[in-house]
Amino acid sequence: MSNVESLAPLPFPENHEARQAGALQALILVFTTQLPIMGLLSLVPIIPILIQQFGQHPDAKFLIPLMITAPSVCIALLSPMAGFLADRLGRRRLLLGAVLGYGVCGFAPFFLEDLVGIIASRFCLGITEAIIMTVANTLMGDFYPPEPRRKWLAVQSAVGSLSGTALLFVGGILGGYGWQGPFLLYLLAFPIFALLMIFTWEPVSHREPSGVVGNERFPVRQMGIIASVTLFCAVLYYVEVLQVSQVFHLLGLTNTADIGMAGAIAGLGVPLGAVLFAKLSKQDIHVHVVMVLTLFAIGLIGLGQAGSVPWAVAAALVAQVGCGMLIPALINWCLGSLSAQYRGRGVGIWTGAFFIGQFISPFTVTLLASALGGLAAAIVALGGVSLVALLVVWLIPRNVRQPSTQTS
Known part of the structure; x- marks a missing residue:
């Protein structure tokens, strides 16, 4: 009886271990x-x-x-x-x-x-x-x-940029x-x-060759760091994204089609940022954050200081390269810091932090614009914040830096 049972095939839904994505x-x-x-x-x-x-x-x-x-x-x-x-x-x-x-x-x-x-x-x-x-x-x-995950996260970032442009276009047509x-x-x-x-x-659920697997407790401290960095970077991420059309308008670009075209050219920076992440994906999160903050500092200061539309487009493109690199870098860091049993809630915390940053960003710009006398000054100030943050991250001792991923 046991021999017969051993020869019976496993039901397909239960035989997932043989399946590979x-x-x-x-x-x-x-x-x-x-x-x-x-x-x-x-x-x-x-x-x-x-x-x-x-x-x-x-x-x-x-x-x-x-x-x-x-x-x-x-x-x-x-x-x-x-x-x-x-x-x-x-x-x-x-x-x-x-x-x-x-x-x-x-x-x-x-x-x-x-x-x-x-x-x-x-x-x-x-x-x-x-x-x-x-x-x-x-x-x-x-x-x-980790290896294919990093590749597909970069693809996800690039597709997000292209789909965003396509959705604006198709939404306008359907409207x-x-x-x-x-x-x-x-x-x-x-x-x-x-x-x-x-x-x-x-x-x-499988045992991954990583030090993060086997922890019985949720990594509160690590996720606190990840969520804090994500929230801070998300506020900076959305400065260019949400304010660039107003900058173009202040520089004399009033036709909506022209503003859309200028924004689309700047948006080419996102897939470039995804490619940059793919090239640097094996580096730790410290390198990724330094690169992103450098791009944000150059892009935002340049955008606020721009005296013409071409210069504003160029500065916005630099900031968008940082945008294209940031999201896959942060998700990769988050996923690599979590065992399978806690991965869902960890990603949930990361997602919440990022979208809270989206909510805070325009209010931050508005408050700074009121205090400093205009939108351009506020954008330059936030570029300065990026620069200060860059210096802080750069000076963090290597022994306290966290890797972007383990081998999980």
Whole structure:
């Protein structure tokens, strides 16, 4: 009887240890991580149309911006909880539910006319985005050892830049058919759901050859350092991203198409930054942060001091190179510092810290602009902050530096 049982094949769903993730799984996860980006950028081109459509609402000045930013607020606040659930309940099932919910909630405003109802659907969308952003990056750490992981994180950064540009363009085209048009983009979640369902699986926890595995406690101190560095760098990351169009306008570029073209040229720096990370990916996080802060200092000081549009574009491109390098470097650092049992909640904390930085950045610029007498002065000041931070990081003794990854 035992011999017969030993010859029986294992059920396919249980035989995951023989399965190894490859390029297909990585590309599916890369495109899954673009869904939260779509949640913000797809609506940016139609903000004037939304104001025209809902401008008569008594609270329109508050509610329309909230419609745009609600998902990002949810990501900032709920990502740690999403990570905790991923560690407790499993990755794949949670991600599949979130992607399916993303498609439903994201597309719902296409049929809604009430502004409050639309905003409610956007908050529901943000809950799904917090899960997607956290779990997809967690799976990147579960599926791949350091070498391929670094490569795919660089690809993810480059794809993010290209998809951001494409989403702005397509969102503008769909907006020409009415304010509901861009919500059609959320239907892309359903083919991604199908790909995740067919080609991914729940990762098997395995013993990794790293000192971080076997720790019984969550690495509070290490994650505190990672979250603090992430929050600080995210504030600087979004200075150029959110303020560059205003700088172009102050320099005399008033046509929206021209501003978009100038921004697109500067945005070419992001894939260059991803390539730079790939070249330096085996270096520790200290080297990555030094490089990013150097690029931010040059780019922001140059942007604030620019006297013409070409110089502003060049400075913005330098800052964007730093942007393209920063995100894969930080995610790589985070993933390499966590064992499988804590990877979800660690990535959740990282994601929350990054999006809190996104929220803080424009307020920081506004306060500095009021204190220093203008936007340009505020941007130069934050470039100076980058320079000071660069010097501090550079002077950290080597014996207290943390590596970007272990061998996990």
